[in-house]
Amino acid sequence: MSSFRDKIVLGRTGLEVGRLGVASSYGVPASALEAAFEQGVNYFYWGSRRTDEMGEAIRTLAKKDRQGLVVCVQSYARMGFWLKRSVERALRSLGIDYADVLLLGWYNDHPPPRIMDAATELVAGGKVRHIALSGHRRTLFPSLLDDQRIGLWQVRYNAVHRGAEREVFASLDGLDVGKRPGVITYTTTRWGHLVDPKRTPPGETTPTGSDCYRFAMSHPHVDVVMSGPANAEQMREALRALELGPMSDDELARMRRIGDGIYGKDRTSGVRD
Secondary structure: OOOOOOOEEOHHHOOEEOOEEEEOOOOOOHHHHHHHHHOOOOEEEEOOOOOHHHHHHHHHHHHHHOOOOEEEEEEOOOOHHHHHHHHHHHHHHHOOOOEEEEEEOOOOOOOOHHHHHHHHHHHHOOOEEEEEEEOOOHHHHHHHOOOOOEEEEEEEOOOOOOOHHHHOHHHHOOOOHHHOOEEEEEOOOOOOHHHOHHHOOOOOOOOOHHHHHHHHHOOOOOOEEEEOOOOHHHHHHHHHHHHHOOOOHHHHHHHHHHHHHHHHHOOOHHHHO
């Protein structure tokens, strides 16, 4: 497996991205985001909760290197008109002409024609370059494999909840990168539970944030792992994953043991799957 510092091609989108993405929702300062960009973090996710700091960082970086910056705009709109309006509003707010990715948020079934038609019209009009989809019903994703309109899948995956390995990633086995959708994962720390000493099984050392990111990045079908830092220290901890690189088999086994221990003690685990 190559170094996590190397940029990769994001599936059939052809976008060149760093392995670590960063989300807008948690309050990390603009200065930390700009420093992360200099270390190869170029996938910026403008989600449902949008902070001024992320907006400031995107505006600054877009002026400096728009081609090197990959901006993902998320929308939960369920009507074509409102989908277009939400994208246009986001672009104005960020001071950019187009979004590299439009993420259609939280679909547990195929998006209806009115949404896909609006999304593809945004692509045709140059407002969006690629369409992504997120959802919590993992078995949906393999059914989208041949839909060339959807270039990216955003899937929950961490050491506790590893169902994506069999229900999503297995469908990509044997496919060339250019023929498959790009894969982005989120909830990497399992809402902070993996880094909480109170939840760590006896006899195990509590994982760090970088451990969690390295675990997800080490899967061969995961392209980008989303981070949600709340401050500069958490951003630096996430960046350590790029420095440390892929996990060894022993490290991966440890993370799975810890994940299984947390899963077994949490009554909500089955629901959270």
